[in-house]
Amino acid sequence: xxxxxxxxxLLLSPALAQTLVEVTAVxxxxxxxxxxxxxxxxxxxxxKGSEAIxxxxxxxxxxxxxxxxxxxxxxxxxxAFVAQIMTSFAAAGYLQDGWPQTQQAGGETRTRYNFSDxxxxxxxxxxxRRGDELVxxxxxxx
Numbered sequence: 744x745x746x747x748x749x750x751x752x753l754l755l756s757p758a759l760a761q762t763l764v765e766v767t768a769v770x771x772x773x774x775x776x777x778x779x780x781x782x783x784x785x786x787x788x789x790x791k792g793s794e795a796i797x798x799x800x801x802x803x804x805x806x807x808x809x810x811x812x813x814x815x816x817x818x819x820x821x822x823a824f825v826a827q828i829m830t831s832f833a834a835a836g837y838l839q840d841g842w843p844q845t846q847q848a849g850g851e852t853r854t855r856y857n858f859s860d861x862x863x864x865x866x867x868x869x870x871x872r873r874g875d876e877l878v879x880x881x882x883x884x885x
Contacts, residue, residue: 796878799853800869806882808867818877821870828868828881829856836860 793810797803813824829839837858845854851873858866869880 796869796871796880799871800855800867800880805865805884806867807885808880808882810878810880812879813877815875818872818875821872821877824877824879825868825870828879832858832866832868837866840865 796810797808800806800808813820832839837860840857840859843854843856845852847853851871854870854872856868856870858868860866865884867880867882871878871880
């Protein structure tokens with residue numbers, strides 16, 4: 744019976760370590776592009792490969808963009824990520840323009856949300872979902 748808590752601790756330690764790293768990463772990379780827009784726990788700023796994701800956005804040159812990624816368990820919270828980001832956009836004064844645009848291409852699902860504030864300044868949330876990977880791009884017009 745005494746070994747049972749030790750076995751449980753060993754089984755949970757990778758998940759706890761991943762959660763700790765994710766929470767630390769989120770705190771370290773809060774966006775300065777759209778102040779007031781908070782990113783979901785479990786997200787991190789993407790480095791390599793960001794250019795390939797940005798290339799999927801036809802008018803990317805209009806925006807200052809940041810790319811974030813989530814994998815594994817965190818990516819399964821896709822709907823929660825989108826809801827939290829959209830709520831943060833609304834709290835920052837950005838309202839959604841029209842319906843989201845979704846397309847399937849190359850085994851991935853791409854969804855684009857357009858936003859604007861009261862002065863007409865545009866913002867963007869672009870999501871790419873493939874398997875257990877989720878990449879979201881957030882930006883504000885230059």
